[in-house]
Amino acid sequence: xxxxxxxxxxxxxxxxxxxxxxxxxxxxxxxxxxxxxxxxxxxxxxxxxxxxxxxxxxxxxxxxxxxxxxxxxxxxxxxxx
Numbered sequence: 001x002x003x004x005x006x007x008x009x010x011x012x013x014x015x016x017x018x019x020x021x022x023x024x025x026x027x028x029x030x031x032x033x034x035x036x037x038x039x040x041x042x043x044x045x046x047x048x049x050x051x052x053x054x055x056x057x058x059x060x061x062x063x064x065x066x067x068x069x070x071x072x073x074x075x076x077x078x079x080x081x
Contacts, residue, residue, distance in 0.1 A: 001025040018044075
C-alpha cells in the first residue's frame, strides 16, 4: 500500500469509496472504522481486536508473584493495610 493523497467525490448521501488497497491492508475481516471528527477533517481508524496477552510479560510491576490481590493493590497504590 502506498501512502498518498487521493481526491474522492462524495455522493448526495455523504458516501465515498475507500481505496481498495487501504481496505485490504488495514480493514482485513472487519468492516468497521472509528470516525474521529475534528474541525476541518475526519480521521478514519480501523476497528481491530487487540491481543492484550502480547503485553502481559512487558509490564514490570516489581513483584515476582501475586498471591494475594488485595495485598498487591495496597502495596502498588501505596495504601495502608
